[in-house]
Amino acid sequence: MMLAALVAAAPVAVESIRAEQGGIWRGQLPAGSHDAQLDGKPVRITPDGRYIIGFGRDAAPAATLTWQDARGTALSAAITVAPRPWQVQSLPTLPVLPVPDAEFAARRPAELAQIAAARADISDITGWQGRFIAPARGPISGVYGSQRILSGTPSAPHAGLDFAAPAGSDVVAPAAGIVRLASGPFTLEGNLVMIDHGFGLVSACLHLSRIDVKPGDVVVQGQRIGLVGATGRATGPHLHWAVSWTDVRIDPAQLLELKP
Numbered sequence: 314m315m316l317a318a319l320v321a322a323a324p325v326a327v328e329s330i331r332a333e334q335g336g337i338w339r340g341q342l343p344a345g346s347h348d349a350q351l352d353g354k355p356v357r358i359t360p361d362g363r364y365i366i367g368f369g370r371d372a373a374p375a376a377t378l379t380w381q382d383a384r385g386t387a388l389s390a391a392i393t394v395a396p397r398p399w400q401v402q403s404l405p406t407l408p409v410l411p412v413p414d415a416e417f418a419a420r421r422p423a424e425l426a427q428i429a430a431a432r433a434d435i436s437d438i439t440g441w442q443g444r445f446i447a448p449a450r451g452p453i454s455g456v457y458g459s460q461r462i463l464s465g466t467p468s469a470p471h472a473g474l475d476f477a478a479p480a481g482s483d484v485v486a487p488a489a490g491i492v493r494l495a496s497g498p499f500t501l502e503g504n505l506v507m508i509d510h511g512f513g514l515v516s517a518c519l520h521l522s523r524i525d526v527k528p529g530d531v532v533v534q535g536q537r538i539g540l541v542g543a544t545g546r547a548t549g550p551h552l553h554w555a556v557s558w559t560d561v562r563i564d565p566a567q568l569l570e571l572k573p
Contacts, residue, residue: 333395335458335564337367339442339571345383352376354559357435357512365441365512367558368394370458370470399470400459407463407548417500424499431493431507431515432557438511440489445568446534448487448518449541449552451478457564472562473517473555478541480550484518486532487554487568495524495538502553503545506538516565519553520544 332338342349342362349356351366356378358364368376372394379389455475461468478484490508493515497504504521522542532538543550556565 332368332393334368334372334397335370335562335567336394337365337558337563337567337571339363339365342380343382346380347383349378349380351378356380357437359439363442365514365558367514367561367563369561369563370399370472397458400456401462402455402459402471403462404548405462405464407546420500424502427494427496428499428502428505428507428517431509432513432560434493434509435513435559436491436509436511438489438491438509440508440510440534441512441514443488443534443573445487445571446485447476447569448516448538448554449476449478449482449484451476451482451541451551453477454551455553457562457566473519473553474565476541476552476554478550478552480522480541480543482541483537484521484539484541484552486534486536486538487516487565488534490516490532492526492528492530492532492538495526495528495530497521497524498544501546503547504539504542505545508532508538513557513559515557517555517557519555520547520551522550 344361346358346362349358356364356366374394376392376394377389381387454477455471457474459471461471486508488510490510493509494507499505502519504524506518506524508516520542521539523540526538541550541552554565556563
């Protein structure tokens with residue numbers, strides 16, 4: 314990922330991660346920078362200029378990062394976002410909904426409200442700055458961005474990373490953070506734990522057979538938060554790990570490649 318020339322000359326150190334759909338980018342602006350935005354969306358900055366931004370599966374090919382330096386000078390940088398190819402997977406025996414339509418319609422709004430509330434608190438904690446680890450041990454059975462066909466009906470693109478881990482095996486925190494949601498079973502997600510890593514970055518671990526944490530718990534990287542299961546919409550035991558930056562779903566696999 315390359316940044317275009319800045320509008321005003323200023324020494325800007327940026328760690329280039331990967332400019333592509335589903336990507337995540339941690340960078341650093343000069344100390345004292347403030348009022349940063351990515352295409353109009355607020356971007357939180359640490360006092361020494363560090364920040365994190367993410368790009369969705371269908372992100373546009375261009376984005377603009379704007380901010381003000383310590384003197385109040387407005388600066389901006391153009392970002393080119395490369396497209397990615399996506400897999401298509403057919404699951405002919407998996408129903409589109411795991412419960413009757415009327416039951417799903419009755420339960421889903423309250424579930425979505427809980428999930429949205431868990432993502433809404435953008436905290437100043439710094440778990441996002443470190444190296445991430447996989448939350449479960451097992452082969453990758455589903456990748457981010459793939460399109461699933463459920464009983465002949467196209468579903469929403471897969472928004473996470475699936476680990477084919479054995480039922481009852483540990484699910485751990487991929488990075489330090491605060492538990493914002495630990496509840497279930499939800500109709501689709503099953504038993505669900507969501508961890509706030511700070512600055513809008515949130516992990517969600519789905520389909521758990523057991524939850525070992527509660528909202529408000531401060532967890533460290535590698536701490537057990539539950540056990541692998543098959544609750545909610547699942548063809549068998551596995552862990553689905555989803556990550557969002559604010560309201561943007563990003564590819565969890567890229568977090569495993571980031572260096573502190």
